[in-house]
């Protein structure tokens with residue numbers, strides 16, 4: 001497919017010169033083909049990013065800027081039309097067992113129990129015995145705090161519990177990279193905060209390389225080693241903000257002065273993108289919602 005968009009590279013800050021990158025995106029361009037007009041549509045244009053093994057990276061950016069498109073390309077679900085996208089130095093061409101995705105909505109099989117759902121990913125891999133699968137699934141059900149609910153069906157679980165099952169299913173397959181696209185967006189505010197803390201606890205125990213998309217700047221900062229800001233569409237990397245906050249992190253760190261500075265910096269970067277454009281900011285922050293005068 002022709003490269004229709006001008007290709008500006010995102011600013012790169014190498015997080016570490018010592019470790020080889022787990023994921024490397026260099027000038028990645030992604031187009032959709034629009035059937036009704038028979039034209040390509042550029043969603044991502046020249047995105048460059050490196051993620052080192054075990055790093056937790058959050059991506060934020062204006063709505064429609066290409067975050068999900070980029071994540072789908074990392075998962076191998078979406079072909080790229082320019083640049084290079086590599087996992088461990090090998091071009092990503094299709095989905096693989098080295099990556100696992102957690103979507104916004106819990107995507108559980110309603111006719112399977114919690115255990116049946118977590119076992120499912122392992123069944124697809126097909127190289128474990130039934131006993132091994134069950135043991136492994138139970139281990140991750142415990143890790144996400146759902147022991148006692150192995151025989152429950154998805155309809156009997158709250159939204160937060162369903163997302164825990166999704167997380168357990170993804171982790172049980174032992175991926176090298178965990179890809180999360182707004183996994184907590186459908187949850188109420190308290191459950192969401194609780195799940196953020198739980199995710200950090202689980203990530204601390206597994207240390208998977210993680211790429212996490214969110215509209216919530218606080219969530220992005222709280223979780224990540226680094227927050228990547230995308231430009232408006234066609235998306236590319238505008239800024240890398242290294243989050244130098246100690247771990248383990250309590251939720252109370254969100255009131256820390258340095259935390260608020262990071263939040264401010266990221267908010268300003270996104271706001272700059274949407275100030276003159278038509279795209280909605282699609283982010284939540286510590287600022288009060290805008291209320292019209294009349």
Ligand SMILES: Nc1ncnc2c1ncn2[C@@H]1O[C@H](COP(=O)(O)OP(=O)(O)OP(=O)(O)O)[C@@H](O)[C@H]1O
Nearest residue numbers: 032041043062063064065066067068069070233282
């Ligand atoms: N299947 C598709 N076919 C054509 N265009 C698409 C398709 N999926 C997404 N797009 C377009 O690509 C652009 C990027 O979409 P994408 O879903 O990646 O954005 P996003 O940054 O994840 O947005 P949001 O924050 O709202 O989730 C948008 O303009 C969208 O309309």
Ligand SMILES: [Mg+2]
Nearest residue numbers: 067068069181
């Ligand atoms: Mg999206």
